[in-house]
Amino acid sequence: MMQKITMLDVAKAANVSKSTVSQYINKRYEYMGEETRKKIKEAIDTLGYQPNYLARSLKQKRTSMIGIIVANIMHRFSTEVIRAIEDYCHSQDIHAIICNADDDPDKEKKYINMLKAKQVDGLILFPTGANTSLYEQMIKEEYPVVIMDRKIHDVKGKIPSVVANNQEATKQAILHLLELGHKHIAIITEPLTITPRIERVEGYKEALTSANMPVNESMIINCKKADMQKALEKLFAADNPPTALLAGNDLVFIEVQKFIKQHGFNIPNDLSLIVYDNIPYADVATPAVTTISQPAFDMGTKAADLLIKQILKEKIAYEEYQYECELIIRETTLSH
Amino acid sequence: MMQKITMLDVAKAANVSKSTVSQYINKRYEYMGEETRKKIKEAIDTLGYQPNYLARSLKQKRTSMIGIIVANIMHRFSTEVIRAIEDYCHSQDIHAIICNADDDPDKEKKYINMLKAKQVDGLILFPTGANTSLYEQMIKEEYPVVIMDRKIHDVKGKIPSVVANNQEATKQAILHLLELGHKHIAIITEPLTITPRIERVEGYKEALTSANMPVNESMIINCKKADMQKALEKLFAADNPPTALLAGNDLVFIEVQKFIKQHGFNIPNDLSLIVYDNIPYADVATPAVTTISQPAFDMGTKAADLLIKQILKEKIAYEEYQYECELIIRETTLSH
DNA sequence: TTGTAAGCGTTATCAA
DNA sequence: TTGATAACGCTTACAA
Numbered sequence: 001m002m003q004k005i006t007m008l009d010v011a012k013a014a015n016v017s018k019s020t021v022s023q024y025i026n027k028r029y030e031y032m033g034e035e036t037r038k039k040i041k042e043a044i045d046t047l048g049y050q051p052n053y054l055a056r057s058l059k060q061k062r063t064s065m066i067g068i069i070v071a072n073i074m075h076r077f078s079t080e081v082i083r084a085i086e087d088y089c090h091s092q093d094i095h096a097i098i099c100n101a102d103d104d105p106d107k108e109k110k111y112i113n114m115l116k117a118k119q120v121d122g123l124i125l126f127p128t129g130a131n132t133s134l135y136e137q138m139i140k141e142e143y144p145v146v147i148m149d150r151k152i153h154d155v156k157g158k159i160p161s162v163v164a165n166n167q168e169a170t171k172q173a174i175l176h177l178l179e180l181g182h183k184h185i186a187i188i189t190e191p192l193t194i195t196p197r198i199e200r201v202e203g204y205k206e207a208l209t210s211a212n213m214p215v216n217e218s219m220i221i222n223c224k225k226a227d228m229q230k231a232l233e234k235l236f237a238a239d240n241p242p243t244a245l246l247a248g249n250d251l252v253f254i255e256v257q258k259f260i261k262q263h264g265f266n267i268p269n270d271l272s273l274i275v276y277d278n279i280p281y282a283d284v285a286t287p288a289v290t291t292i293s294q295p296a297f298d299m300g301t302k303a304a305d306l307l308i309k310q311i312l313k314e315k316i317a318y319e320e321y322q323y324e325c326e327l328i329i330r331e332t333t334l335s336h
Numbered sequence: 337m338m339q340k341i342t343m344l345d346v347a348k349a350a351n352v353s354k355s356t357v358s359q360y361i362n363k364r365y366e367y368m369g370e371e372t373r374k375k376i377k378e379a380i381d382t383l384g385y386q387p388n389y390l391a392r393s394l395k396q397k398r399t400s401m402i403g404i405i406v407a408n409i410m411h412r413f414s415t416e417v418i419r420a421i422e423d424y425c426h427s428q429d430i431h432a433i434i435c436n437a438d439d440d441p442d443k444e445k446k447y448i449n450m451l452k453a454k455q456v457d458g459l460i461l462f463p464t465g466a467n468t469s470l471y472e473q474m475i476k477e478e479y480p481v482v483i484m485d486r487k488i489h490d491v492k493g494k495i496p497s498v499v500a501n502n503q504e505a506t507k508q509a510i511l512h513l514l515e516l517g518h519k520h521i522a523i524i525t526e527p528l529t530i531t532p533r534i535e536r537v538e539g540y541k542e543a544l545t546s547a548n549m550p551v552n553e554s555m556i557i558n559c560k561k562a563d564m565q566k567a568l569e570k571l572f573a574a575d576n577p578p579t580a581l582l583a584g585n586d587l588v589f590i591e592v593q594k595f596i597k598q599h600g601f602n603i604p605n606d607l608s609l610i611v612y613d614n615i616p617y618a619d620v621a622t623p624a625v626t627t628i629s630q631p632a633f634d635m636g637t638k639a640a641d642l643l644i645k646q647i648l649k650e651k652i653a654y655e656e657y658q659y660e661c662e663l664i665i666r667e668t669t670l671s672h
Numbered sequence: 673t674t675g676t677a678a679g680c681g682t683t684a685t686c687a688a
Numbered sequence: 689t690t691g692a693t694a695a696c697g698c699t700t701a702c703a704a
Contacts, residue, residue, distance in 0.1 A: 006697055017675045022699060031673050048473070053453045054399065055697035058390050058680050065433075065454075073419065083409065086436065095433055095454070097401075100422065117389045118401075118431070137384070257620035281617055284593035342681055353691045358683060367689045391681035394696050 005049045013043035025051055065095045067115035071126040073100045076250045077277050077296050084300025105130035122307045127152055144310035146303045151195040162303045162321045164294045166196045169325035170203030173274050173292055178211050180335040182244040186235055188221040189248030200248055228255040243336050244272040250279045268334035287331035295323050341385045349379035361387055401431045403451035407462040409436045412586045413613050413632050420636025441466035458643045463488055480646035482639045487531040498639045498657045500630045502532045505661035506539030509610050509628055514547050516671040518580040524557040525584030536584055564591040579672050580608035586615045604670035623667035631659050
């Protein structure tokens with residue numbers, strides 16, 4: 001490996017001191033002689049000097065890096081949020097390190113500690129919810145954090161969070177199906193371990209109740225993806241099978257599609273379908289998929305903004321920032 | 337902000353010196369008294385000390401971070417490669433920083449320099465190809481780099497690269513269409529600015545030639561995504577419109593789908609379709625999409641492995657590591 | 673307008 | 689078995 005060029009090398013070559021080179025690097029030209037400036041520039045160019053941000057960060061106690069700990073990177077929603085965060089951060093010359101926690105509290109803990117050890121300036125967290133003491137500790141340390149997607153009741157008012165209004169969006173979606181004349185509407189989600197899923201099921205119930213329809217528990221499936229085929233079998237083998245189905249997220253939708261394809265269902269004639277979450281081919285698929293779209297880009301940008309404001313010690317409200325979702329009616333929903 | 341606990345604080349609390357604490361942190365217990373060990377552990381726990389990896393990195397000249405500069409993160413292929421790289425890196429306690437260069441040489445240059453300034457231990461690069469002098473410089477510096485997806489002729493033998501056998505895969509796909517009886521086969525890609533696209537078109541031509549079929553240039557579309565609708569209009573308005581089409585990547589496929597949907601084509605009856613690249617819903621879509629699948633996971637893992645070996649100064653061959661793709665025949669291809 | 677010197681939190685070399 | 693002390697490459701008072 002070629003010997004690394006340091007600031008001292010530049011200083012020697014330009015016949016000035018380290019500090020003067022440092023001034024130059026940091027563009028503090030005000031009190032710098034034209035001559036000196038030129039000498040330094042030349043030295044830098046001929047030596048091919050590149051500053052070491054690591055050393056700078058150590059001194060300045062600021063790395064210009066943030067960490068993102070995402071629950072499951074395979075969700076389209078996560079990808080879009082991350083993309084938005086990155087765009088915003090890059091515009092501010094901040095780098096993001098992304099970690100995938102796989103909804104595993106141990107991994108989450110490991111990553112939080114590792115990122116803090118790396119001295120990242122702050123954290124955006126899709127929390128598992130199972131590391132309350134860690135969250136509390138970060139609050140005590142006044143470590144900049146933003147919570148994303150899931151609500152953590154214990155830290156309310158202490159850590160700002162960016163969430164969707166899942167309940168209302170689901171309610172509206174189900175109301176739409178009711179308006180179309182559907183009497184038997186099912187919902188399928190993964191296990192109710194995090195708030196968005198709970199809220200979506202709540203919204204489902206609220207819609208039925210508000211329309212004076214009975215809530216039939218057999219129409220509510222909450223199980224792991226691996227068990228969904230069996231659950232769907234059972235659902236559609238029952239006496240009054242659903243004529244409409246809400247898939248709780250994009251990955252659940254794949255399971256539903258698999259089932260539908262295997263059983264030769266015709267969508268939307270045999271079954272109306274709504275998917276919670278953006279899916280990339282919703283528009284151009286045949287039939288185009290009716291979805292509930294989360295404003296992922298806005299949410300990601302907001303989270304980045306809230307984090308950076310905290311890092312810069314600007315005032316923010318430590319509250320829940322809630323975003324409305326949009327029901328985009330396409331071709332998989334039909335009146336019954 | 338709470339005062340940060342440093343190694344010195346721990347040393348004082350445990351009544352030992354900094355160096356002893358450092359030994360402890362680095363698990364060099366060999367010559368350490370049982371008593372000392374216990375005192376240090378206690379001090380760390382009560383103070384909640386966390387080592388500062390920044391300082392360690394500065395000293396050790398190793399950050400345990402690598403950079404990934406990806407051409408366009410919106411491609412499914414990129415996502416899968418990144419995911420594989422991350423998985424492999426995490427298994428080695430290495431963090432990856434991902435940057436999206438948008439196929440823009442200026443951005444690429446900016447990111448390369450920034451990541452090097454951050455002292456990342458190495459770089460995995462989906463190169464634009466337009467920064468040869470930068471690539472050359474990294475070779476001179478013996479900076480660990482792996483090139484991904486695209487070939488850069490100038491650095492052959494100097495930087496290892498991980499690529500797909502695009503030409504062969506495309507040839508096989510076209511031969512399959514020919515076997516199905518198609519006489520008019522078209523291919524649509526983005527502009528021929530990078531090797532994979534060039535090779536795919538070459539494979540297309542090679543297939544036709546080897547089957548003694550004429551190569552009709554009007555069947556080869558290479559244009560920006562924004563111009564594809566118009567190009568497709570023209571293609572299908574011609575005298576002998578194609579009965580089969582190969583979409584050059586997943587994002588091109590979306591353009592094709594848009595066109596198909598707008599014009600009410602029936603797939604595969606009106607048109608057989610093959611997509612180069614994995615697409616997430618290929619299997620469960622109706623009709624299921626015939627694709628050419630790149631071994632993204634293997635390629636990503638290999639790239640990470642090659643990079644880490646370089647970082648650890650292990651010997652590797654500085655050559656092109658070429659991976660075969662697989663034609664997965666599903667339902668969008670029909671005999672004609 | 674530029675230089676000196678201390679310090680950021682570690683690790684590494686030696687000495688004790 | 690442990691401790692002093694000098695790096696690592698930069699920034700920043702403060703002095704000149």
